[in-house]
Amino acid sequence: MRVKKRSLIALLALAVCVFPGYWLCLSLRPVEVIAVHDNGNHSYVLVRNFPQTDMGKIKWWLKNKDTLKEKYNIPNPSSSGYFTVIFWNFGEGYKEEGKYDRLCFDDMKIRINCIEKDAVFSVDKSRNFGTTFTAYDGDNYRLGQNGDIIKVGSD
The missing domain is CATH 1.20.5 (Single alpha-helices involved in coiled-coils or other helix-helix interfaces)
Incomplete structure (x- = not known):
């Protein structure tokens, strides 16, 4: 015993x-940025090794947003300043559209231009709400005027 x-x-x-x-x-x-697909003021960033925690995701964005702007010209705000950047897990890579509900990119002129829908994080900016963060497996946050991260709830 x-x-x-x-x-x-x-x-x-x-x-x-x-x-x-x-x-x-x-x-x-x-974090590895695999590709960026732009659709007006919406940008889709395909990533590997994205941070696991909500705060890790937000801190990564705050640290790397200038680099993303310089290297990929994202975010690309509308004339009113609105933009959305969605980070997608690249997973097993590009696939054909197939019979599954996949996210496909029209800017790629080949048949293998889709990924599994596995969003991990998004950043939105609007006139009414300012900058907001959505961690798809966590909560929602807002960037305060003094730079504080404010939890605003979850879905």
């Missing part, structure tokens, strides 16, 4: 060490 208890404690201790280490490795991988 004592050996079983020690084995169980050792197994739990190992799990307590391994799980946070694995999570740390996942969170330290750099």
Whole structure:
């Protein structure tokens, strides 16, 4: 009986060490921007290794928005200043449209121009709401006038 208890404690201790280490490795991988597709004031960014947490996603955007503007010319606001940038998990890559509900990009003139619909994050800016963030597996946030991130609820 004592050996079983020690084995169980050792197994739990190992799990307590391994799980946070694995999570740390996942969170330290750099975000990879695979492609950007533009549709007027809506931009679709295909990514790998996007941050897992809501705050990680928002902080990544705030840190990288100038680079995205310089490199890909996004966001591309309308004349009223409105824009939407949606980040999609690139997953297994481009696929044909097929019989599934996939997101396809008309700016690609080949048949393999669709991805699985797996949105992970979006940034919107409008006159009424300012800059808002949506973490599709989390909550919604707003950028306050003094730069604070304000949680506004979830769907």
